[in-house]
Amino acid sequence: xxxxxxxIALLVSQxxxxxxxxxxxxxDLAEMLGISPQGTTEIFKGRNQPTGExxxxxxxxMKARR
Numbered sequence: 598x599x600x601x602x603x604x605i606a607l608l609v610s611q612x613x614x615x616x617x618x619x620x621x622x623x624x625d626l627a628e629m630l631g632i633s634p635q636g637t638t639e640i641f642k643g644r645n646q647p648t649g650e651x652x653x654x655x656x657x658x659m660k661a662r663r
Contacts, residue, residue: 605646612655613641619662630654 616626627637630651639645647655 602646605652606643608652608655609640609643609647611659615659615662629658 612626615621616623621629623634623637627634630637630647631654632640632651636645640647640651
């Protein structure tokens, strides 16, 4: 189980870097993920975990817009 949490933490870190590199604003990223900007902040700060659906969206965004 700990391995899964590490993988999610790595994905979230990569998503943060991807958003920064592509100049994606927090508000826009939140909209893409279907959550509020505060929800995005909570995930990036590690206070909440992304849902399975949000993980899939993150992976698709990073794959589509390299």
